[in-house]
Amino acid sequence: MKIKKLLNNTTTNSGEQVKQPSISIVSDRYNEELAEKIEKFTKLYQNPRDIDVGKTAHEIVKETNLYRLLHYKPIFRKPLKTPLLVVYALINKSYILDLQEDKSWIKNLISQGFDVYLIDWKPPTSNDKYVNFDDYVNDFIDDCVDIIRNKNSIEKITLHGYCMGATMSAMYTTFYQHKIRNLVTLAPVIDTSKDTTVIGNFGRNMAADKIMDSLGNMPPQLLNTCFSALKPFKQGMNKYYALLEHIDDTKFVENFLRVEKWLYDIPPITGEVFKQWINDIYKNNLLIKNELKLGNKKVDLSKIHVPLLNIVAEEDHLVSPLCSAALNNLVSSVDNRLMKFPTGHVGLIASSYSQLNVLPRIGKWLFSRSA
C-alpha cells in the first residue's frame, strides 16, 4: 500500500502527476508467490555462498606479481601443433572465459583439439602504478610467448585476445611477427573515433592524467561507476527481475551468481596503463594513426602480415562494432577475415550462443592454420 501511495503522489518536472498503471494487480495468489520469491531473493543475497569458477583443469606454468600463465590440460593426447595463447583484458577477471562447464570458452577450444594457454592478469597494487603498456606487451606477453615456444619447441604460436587483450595482442604482433602464426581478435578497441558507446564518451572526456596523478591506479569503484552506466535498466535492473522470477530454478540462480561475481570482481588498472588507454587510444586515437608508442617503438598496425581473424559483436555496447572492425582495414594480411555475430560484448564469449555459433566457426578457421 505504501508503494502504491508513493507512486500515486509522484509528479514529473513539469508538475503533472506521473502516470501509473491501475494497480489492481493480478491476483492474491500472484502477490503471495511474489512475496515468497522476494524472501528467497533476500536470503540469497544475505547469505552469499562460494561460487565456483575457472574449473577447467590447468597447471600454472609461470607466476609473477602481475600475471599467471596457465596451461590447460589437453583432452586429446596429441593436440593441434600450434599452441594458442589467450590474452585476456585488464578489465574484470579472466575466468569469464571459463565461467562454467557448458559455457566455457577455454573448454570448448580444448575439445576442438587446441593446446590452450591463458594469461591470467593479477590485480596490480599501488606499487605497480608505473607499469605501462610497454611492460604488458614487451615484457609480460612476450615472456609468455617465449615460454610456450620453448616448451613446445616451435617457432610460432597463435595469439588470441579479447577486448583490451585483443588490442594488446595486435600491438604485440606488430613487434614480434616472427613469433606469431595467427592472430585472432575478439572485439578489439582499435578506431575509437568510430566508438559511440557510453564508455567511449566517458573516456574521451576524462581527465585521466589528473585523476591518476592523485589516485595512482584506477580504482575499481570508479571503473564500476563507468560500467554501471552501460544498459542500466535492461541489464542492470532487469536481471534482478529475472532472478526473482527464476529464484526456484537452481541452474539459473547458479549461472546468475557466477556472472554477478565476475561483474563486480573488478581489479584496479595501473595508472600508466589507464592514462595511455584514455589519452593515446580514446582521446587521440593514436593506434589507427600508427603513432602509439610503447617504449621507444611505434605500433604500426600495417606491419601485421600474419593471418588475421577479427570477430565483432554486432550488439556490443562496450566496444562499437565499427571501432573493432577497423582492424581488418589497417593490417597488411592477405589472409584477412572479419566475422560478425548478432550478440553482445560478453555474450560473444560466455553464452550458449557463442558455444553454438561463434566457437565452431573460430575452430574451423583456426584448424587448418594450426596443424
Next chain:
Amino acid sequence: MTDRMSYEENYAIPFAELLNKYQEFWKKFTNIPKHSPFSLMEETTNIGKNLQDLLIVSSKMQYFTVNYISQITKTYAEALDKLPSNDIKYDIKTEQDLKKYRSKLIGTLEDSFTNLFQSKEFGMLVSDIMSTYSDYNKLLKNISNTFLLSLNLSNKDDIDVILKEMQELKRQVRDLRKTMDIIISEDKKIAK
C-alpha cells in the same frame, strides 16, 4: 529576516564567481610572506591552505553531485513523460500485462538514460566529478605528507620517485636480457 542568502539566490550565483569571492576573502589570512623567518612557517601555512582548499573542493564536489542528481532526476521524469498518456489506461490484470508494462517502462527508461550517458555534457560532468574526487584525495595526501615529514617517514611522493626509478630499471634489465638472448642465439647459429 536573516542576511543569509536563500537557496534560490545562492543557486543563481555562478559557481566559479562564488568560489573566487570565497578565495579572495581568505587570501588575506593565508598570504603570509615566504622569506626570512616566515619561510620556517611554510609547513604550517600549507596545512591551512590545504584545509581551505579542501573546503572549496568539497563544495565543488557537492555542486557537481547535485548537478549529476538533477540530470538523472530530469531524465527520469522526461522518460516517464514519454509513456502513453493518462487516458490510455494500463489495466494490469494478468502476469502477462504486468510483464508488458514492465518491459515498456524499462525500454523507455533505457533509451532516455542511454541518450543522457552518451551526451558530451554528461561525459564532462562525470569527468568533473572524478577530477574533484581526485583533487580531494590529493589534498588529503598533502596534509598527511606534512605529518609524515615530522615523523621522519618517507611520504608518498618520495616513494613514488623510487617506484618510478625501479620500473625504469626493470625495463632496462628486460631490454638487456633480450639483447643478450639475441646475441646468444646468433652465436649458436654461427657455431652450428
